[in-house]
Structures are given as C-alpha cells and as structure tokens.
Amino acid sequence: MRDLAELDDRVTHCAACPRLVEWRERVAVEKRAAFRDETYWGRPVPGFGPPDAAIAIVGLAPAAHGANRTGRMFTGDRSGDVLYQALHDVGLASQPRSLRIGDGLSLRGTRITAPVRCAPPANKPTPGERDTCRPWLARELLLLRSTVRVVLVLGGFGWQAVLPVLGAAAWRVPSPRPKFGHAARATLPATDGGPDLHLLGCYHVSQQNTFTGRLTPAMLREVLEEAKHLAALA
Template identity: 50%
Template sequence: MTSESNPTALDPWADLEARVTACRRCPRLVAWREEVARVRRRAFRDQTYWGRPVPGFGDHNARVLVVGLAPGAHGANRTGRMFTGDASGAFLYAALYRAGFANQPVAHHRGDGLRLRDMYITAVVRCVPPQNRPTASEIRACLPYLVEEIQLLQPSLKVIVALGRIAFDGVRRAYQQMGHALPKMSFAHGAQYDLGPGLPTLIASYHPSRQNTQTGRLTPEMFDRIWQQVRALLPDPPPRPKEDSHHEPERLD
C-alpha cells in the first residue's frame, strides 16, 4: 500500500487517531462503552453515540497539553470529542475561553466550530469506564497512547495540566516509561513541578467533574487561577497555528 492510498502513513497524528479509535484492548471497557451507546440516555435517545475510544484533539503544535481521566458516558462517549457534551466539558471550555485557549465557551458536538489555541486535550483512558473508575490494568493498557502524544508534542510542549489525581499519576508514569527520572511529586490542586531539563512543567488541578464543581471543591475562580499559572509560563503570545493543525473538521462517521 502506498502513502497515496494510505494517508495515515505520512501523518503520525492521523495514524495515532486511527489506532486509538480502533482499539479493543480492554474487554470490560469495550463492553461498557458499547452498552452505553446502545442503551443511551433518554435525553439523547434520538442520537447515534460515538461508542468507541475517543482520540485527543487540538493544536498539534501546542505548548499546552491538558490530560483528563476518561470520556464521559454521555459526553465524549456520545459526541466523540474529549470533554464535549457534558457538565465537565461545559466547566472546562468556559474557563479555557476566558483564558484565551478556546475560540468559544461551549462544546456541544464535533462540528460545533470549537477550536483550541496552543492547546491539545487528551485523557489517560480513552474509553468510558463503569462508575468512572478504570482499573490499573486498563490505565496501563492505554498509557502508550499518552506517551505517543507527548512525544509528538515534545518539540513545542511547555506545560502539562493534569485534571485529577489519576491523570496526574498517568503523566508521571508516562515520563517514567520514557526513561525520565522525575522529582518527588504529590497531587495537590495548583501544585507545579518542573519535570527536568528540556521537559515541560506539570500543573495539577482538581478535575472539573460535577462532584467537584457542584460541591464547591473546584470553583470557577480556582480553575481560572490554574490557567493563569499556565499563562505565566508562556510569556510570549502563542504562535498563529496553521488552519489544519488546531481544528478538527466535522466527521460524519
């Protein structure tokens, strides 16, 4: 097969996305994501759920990487785009818009025009887990995808924001898997760590889950301060991204 007949052969991002969306490594997650897509929530009964692993999206030349836990059952597992279509995403994208990383404060579906500026968003686990709790083996099975994303972003990457303890631990394990000796780190909201020479800064944040935002554990003001920390590490304006590097066009599959 030539590169002309297989466009992913020349595009590492397209190749990664193809492998992620076709992944069936974890039987429990495959069964659950497909059951959720089949049964559906009453409010979305007339919609076709994505029901597959959800790839990351955003600017492929980003200086900022945001890492979440996993797709939401009726958010990303329905829409096919990270943090899209649920309360967590509404909280996140409103904050990113205020901070200048997104062109709009809302995210409803893949074709809604949302674009990220200087940012790429992904998750430690690509399939929705039951009760939002992936097992240790499921996290390990998905970790190579995060490693690959970090490696692809490495030429420009300056800051990683880990949303929640599992994401924080996942980033740490990804760098250890790449052979880096990291400083001692513990999760705390707003904690900031220099991962080493030539490596990005890691910032920890509470996850914008309903459990955190509705109880006041994570407020909009607290979340805004996280993105202010990020901005402080990026003193110069972000480079103007190419049209095809930061916007994922609507897919009809």
C-alpha cells in the first residue's frame, strides 16, 4: 500500500476475523430502533484525518451503532460527541460534532484510528483479533512516519496494542514498557534517524468514564493541548 488512501480502501474489504465479520454484518441488518431507517456501514472502519497528520489518536474499536453505522471513527455515538467537541475546542476539528461521512468535518493535523477496525461484540475484541488486525495500524503509522510526532492513546487496550506496533516500526519502546494512565507520557527514540515520538495516554472517552466523571471535558482538553504543543500545532 503506497499511501493512506489505498490503505483506507483496502481496510474496508478485510474479512480476516470470522466472529467480527458475523457480528458487524448482523448488527447492520438488525439495527437499533432509533436508526432503523438508516443504511449501516457494516464493514471495517478506516482511519480518519489528513495524510500528513502530526498527531495520531488511537482508540479501541468501532462501536456497533456508532462507527459501524456511519463508517467514520468515533462517529454516531456519545463517545464521539465528547471527543469531537474537545477536538473542536482546542482547534483540531473544524466543527464540534461528527455526524456522518460527507458532513463537512475536517481535522487539523490529526488522524483518528484504532487497533481493531471492526465492531466487536460487547466492545471486547479478543487478543487474537487484535493481533490479526495489527498490520493495518502498523502500515498506517509507517505511512505517517514523515509527519507524525505524537501518538495519543485512548484507554489501556489501545496502549497495549500500539506498543508492539511502535516498537516494530521506527521507534524504540523503553524497557520496562511505559505504563498506561491518564496523562501518561513517554518519549520513544527513533531507530531510523528520524524524529523521536511522544506517546501520551488518556482515559477512553467511553460513556462509563465520561458519565462518572473519571474523564471530564477539561481533562480531555488538557491532554489534547499537550499533544498540540508536542506536535508543534499550537
């Protein structure tokens, strides 16, 4: 895959994990009552953002009635509402809500992706599904190599999934490995002579975290502002 456009197209045709294929397609047929008149995406979801992004935001996986419905990462559910509002607040998104493909939204210097591209049952991919999907994220980050300076990971699952990818790409993961936590930060030295990478952690924008106040809008904005600063997008 020579560029991100080709990668994104090929991602949408992946059928490597039978359990995920069955689930994403069944959800797209059965639907949720509130969306019964909509046509669900029902396929793997590609990353979203410009091909020269300086910040890569890594989540977990598409939500069954969110990105699996709309075809865009973190779009169509309350988790996405929180994330895109914060991105807009700090100047990284052109509008505060992401509704659907073609709604005019654009991201500034930021790309949103995930280690698993299909909606998993109960939002829990298996370790095998995570590992099978890993080459997509690995290639995506390599294609961003010339511009990416910060990887911001939402949640512990994404943190554990992305570390092997970074280590096999252009950066050296310290030993012992950095531990996940909100506002966790580590610098990964480059192994290819290019710029080092800043790795940041943030609690996931799940409803469980945002409804309980474990992750507040202010906390999310603070981490995004730090990512902007480290990526020289201020």
